[in-house]
Amino acid sequence: RKEVEQDPGPFNVPEGATVAFNCTYSNSASQSFFWYRQDCRKEPKLLMSVYSSGNEDGRFTAQLNRASQYISLLIRDSKLSDSATYLCVAFNQGGKLIFGQGTELSVKP
Amino acid sequence: GAGVSQTPSNKVTEKGKYVELRCDPISGHTALYWYRQSLGQGPEFLIYFQGTGAADDSGLPNDRFFAVRPEGSVSTLKIQRTERGDSAVYLCASSPTGLANTGELFFGEGSRLTVL
Numbered sequence: 001r002k003e004v005e006q007d008p009g010p011f012n013v014p015e016g017a018t019v020a021f022n023c024t025y026s027n028s029a030s031q032s033f034f035w036y037r038q039d040c041r042k043e044p045k046l047l048m049s050v051y052s053s054g055n056e057d058g059r060f061t062a063q064l065n066r067a068s069q070y071i072s073l074l075i076r077d078s079k080l081s082d083s084a085t086y087l088c089v090a091f092n093q094g095g096k097l098i099f100g101q102g103t104e105l106s107v108k109p
Numbered sequence: 110g111a112g113v114s115q116t117p118s119n120k121v122t123e124k125g126k127y128v129e130l131r132c133d134p135i136s137g138h139t140a141l142y143w144y145r146q147s148l149g150q151g152p153e154f155l156i157y158f159q160g161t162g163a164a165d166d167s168g169l170p171n172d173r174f175f176a177v178r179p180e181g182s183v184s185t186l187k188i189q190r191t192e193r194g195d196s197a198v199y200l201c202a203s204s205p206t207g208l209a210n211t212g213e214l215f216f217g218e219g220s221r222l223t224v225l
Contacts, residue, residue, distance in 0.1 A: 008149070034212035043200060043216035044152060087151050091212055094165050096142070099151035 003027055004100035006088050012106045017078045021103045023071040023088030030090040030098075033064055035073050038085045038102065047073075047086070078107045111135065113217035115201050121223045122191055130186040130220045134203030141184050142214060143176055144200040152200055158184060159206075191224045198222075 006023045013019050025033070033050040049055055050062040050071055061074040071088055088100040114133040122128055134141050139160055144152035154168040161181045169175070173191075178184040188195055198221050202214035 004151075006151075032212060043218055044214075045216070046211075046213045049212055089212065094167075095140075095159070096154050096157050096165055096168075097212065097214060098154060099144075101149075102151045 003098045004088055004090050006100040006103050008101050010104040010106055013078055014108055018076050021073045021086055023100055025069050025090045029093055032091045033071050034089040035062055036087040036089055080107050083107045113203055113215055115217035115220050119221045123225050126191050128188045128191055130199050132184045132201030135215055138203035138205055140204040142202045143186050145197045147197045193224050196224045
């Protein structure tokens with residue numbers, strides 16, 4: 001079983017839609033969590049951190065449930081420019097970031 | 110430039126050959142990471158350096174893979190006796206210390222390795 005698991009998608013949604021991505025992690029010792037965004041044939045870039053209290057950045061909301069070992073990302077009012085792969089990431093006490101498989105999002109006009 | 114630089118950007122080699130991939134991190138970043146990404150997959154951790162020493166090399170798949178960072182800056186990933194299954198994009202990333210706080214790794218554009 002992979003340490004961080006995501007639904008690979010693809011998610012095909014119309015502009016303006018709300019879309020939610022889910023992620024689970026298996027290592028209960030993981031200390032912190034993040035969402036990265038990766039555009040096609042580009043390098044991954046940090047999108048936002050994830051906190052138990054929830055973290056909102058404009059149209060993006062991230063949530064962590066430590067009891068269920070579950071992480072989510074909600075995108076409201078999707079834009080064409082949101083099309084990308086979204087990577088769920090766990091930071092382990094050993095000092096490394098473990099990436100999920102990624103969920104592909106395609107926003108259509 | 111101020112970002113992470115990786116060379117070569119593309120490398121085509123034959124099965125059994127030796128390959129070196131180079132990473133020049135952001136100046137002043139003490140932590141350096143190597144990841145491998147295959148098509149349709151997320152980045153897979155290989156090795157991480159804190160300064161000159163390998164803090165965690167648990168992701169290296171076998172003894173054909175080796176990485177060094179002799180002066181705590183530039184790093185080289187070395188792959189001996191390449192196999193077709195080694196074909197992937199090799200990503201290098203750097204970070205100032207304290208990843209737990211920000212989680213931000215700065216990635217290079219990667220070196221795409223193709224083993225024929």
